[in-house]
Amino acid sequence: MSGVSMIADREALQDFIDALREHAPTIERDVARLRTSPGEREVIGSLFRALHNVKGDAALCNIDLAVAVVHPIETVLARVRSNDLRFSEQIAETILLTVDRLELAMARLANGEGLDNLQLAPLVDGLERLAMAERSQLDECAAEVFEAVTGFRPVFAASMTTRGRVSGLRSGSKSQAAEDLRFFLGLANQFEARSPLFKGRTTRILRLALETNQIAGDPIDPVQLEAAVYMHDVGMMFLAESVWLKASEMSPEEKESLRAHPGYAAGLLSRMSGWTAAAEMVAQHHEAPGGKGYPAALGTTQICAGARLLAIVDAFEAVMLKHINRGRNRSVLRAIAEINACDKQFSGEWIEPFNQVIRRTVEAR
Numbered sequence: 432m433s434g435v436s437m438i439a440d441r442e443a444l445q446d447f448i449d450a451l452r453e454h455a456p457t458i459e460r461d462v463a464r465l466r467t468s469p470g471e472r473e474v475i476g477s478l479f480r481a482l483h484n485v486k487g488d489a490a491l492c493n494i495d496l497a498v499a500v501v502h503p504i505e506t507v508l509a510r511v512r513s514n515d516l517r518f519s520e521q522i523a524e525t526i527l528l529t530v531d532r533l534e535l536a537m538a539r540l541a542n543g544e545g546l547d548n549l550q551l552a553p554l555v556d557g558l559e560r561l562a563m564a565e566r567s568q569l570d571e572c573a574a575e576v577f578e579a580v581t582g583f584r585p586v587f588a589a590s591m592t593t594r595g596r597v598s599g600l601r602s603g604s605k606s607q608a609a610e611d612l613r614f615f616l617g618l619a620n621q622f623e624a625r626s627p628l629f630k631g632r633t634t635r636i637l638r639l640a641l642e643t644n645q646i647a648g649d650p651i652d653p654v655q656l657e658a659a660v661y662m663h664d665v666g667m668m669f670l671a672e673s674v675w676l677k678a679s680e681m682s683p684e685e686k687e688s689l690r691a692h693p694g695y696a697a698g699l700l701s702r703m704s705g706w707t708a709a710a711e712m713v714a715q716h717h718e719a720p721g722g723k724g725y726p727a728a729l730g731t732t733q734i735c736a737g738a739r740l741l742a743i744v745d746a747f748e749a750v751m752l753k754h755i756n757r758g759r760n761r762s763v764l765r766a767i768a769e770i771n772a773c774d775k776q777f778s779g780e781w782i783e784p785f786n787q788v789i790r791r792t793v794e795a796r
Contacts, residue, residue, distance in 0.1 A: 440492070708737065
C-alpha cells in the first residue's frame with residue numbers, strides 16, 4: 432500500500448474521488464444523527480447504503496485499496512443493522528477516521544504521491560479485527576485502530592476546546608510590549624469577528640503554540656511568538672472578504688491573491704519597534720520544507736523556527752475546521768492523524784513536541 436503504481440487508470444481514480452466526495456457528506460450526516468439517536472433504523476440503513484455504495488464505486492473503478500479499507504467497516508454496520516452491535520461513539524469515530532484516511536489516500540494518489548506514512552495496512556488490519564470482534568472487545572479494538580493510525584490512545588468524543596484562556600499575556604517587562612500585544616490581540620479579535628467559524632481560534636492557536644514551544648525548551652521567545660500568533664492572519668483583512676471567506680474552491684487568481692496576506696501583517700510588525708522576530712515568523716508561516724511554500728519559496732534552512740512551529744499549529748486549526756461546511760468538526764485525534772500523515776510539509780523537530788501537547792490534551796479528557 433506504499434506506492435502509486437497500484438493505480439493504472441487515472442480517469443477511473445478521479446471518478447472514484449468524485450463519487451467519494453458525494454457520499455462523504457451523507458456518511459457524516461448520518462453518523463451525527465446516530466450519535467444522538469443510535470437506534471434509528473432508517474438512518475442506520477442510510478449509513479450502511481452509503482458505505483456500501485463507496486465500496487461498490489471503488490470496485491467498479493478498480494480501486495482495490497479503497498475496497499479493502501471500506502469492506503470491514505461496512506461489515507461493522509451490517510452487524511449494527513442486524514442488532515448484533517449497538518451503534519456507539521467508538522463506531523462513529525472509527526467510521527469518520529476511515530473516511531478521513533480514505534479521502535487523504537485518494538488525494539495523495541491523484542497527486543502522484545506515496546502512501547507510506549498513512550498507516551493504511553494497520554488501519555485495514557485493525558478494522559478487520561473490529562469487524563469480527565465480540566461486543567465485549569469492541570471498545571478495545573476501536574482504540575487499537577486509532578492508536579495504530581494516529582499513535583494516540585483515544586478518549587472518544589474528545590473535542591478541541593480550551594479550558595479558559597492562556598493565563599495572562601507573556602508581555603515581558605516593558606509596558607510598551609504589553610500595550611503592543613493588547614493592540615495585536617485587538618486586531619486578531621477583529622479578524623475572528625469576520626466569521627462565526629473563527630470564534631476562539633486565536634486562543635486555541637496561542638495555547639498550542641506556547642505549550643509546544645515550552646515542551647521544546649522555549650527555543651522561541653514566547654513574547655515574539657505570542658505576537659506572531661495574534662498577527663499571522665491579520666493580513667487577510669487587507670484582501671477582499673469574498674476571497675478569504677469563500678466556502679467553495681478558489682480560482683487560481685484568488686489563490687494567488689491570498690498568498691499576499693503574510694506580507695501585509697509582517698510589514699505592519701516590521702514597522703513597529705521591537706517586533707522583528709515576530710514579523711519574520713508571520714512573513715514565513717506559509718513557507719514549507721523544500722521550497723514548496725509561499726510567498727518566497729524559501730529553502731528549509733531559511734525558515735525561522737517560529738514560522739516552522741506556527742505552520743503546524745495553524746494547519747492543525749485549519750484541519751479541525753475544514754469540514755465545517757459538511758456539518759462536523761474533526762476530533763482532535765483525526766486532526767492530528769492528518770497532520771502527522773502530512774509530516775513532510777512541516778519541520779520534523781516540531782512534530783514530536785506538538786504531538787506531546789495533543790497527547791496531554793487527549794489524556795486530560
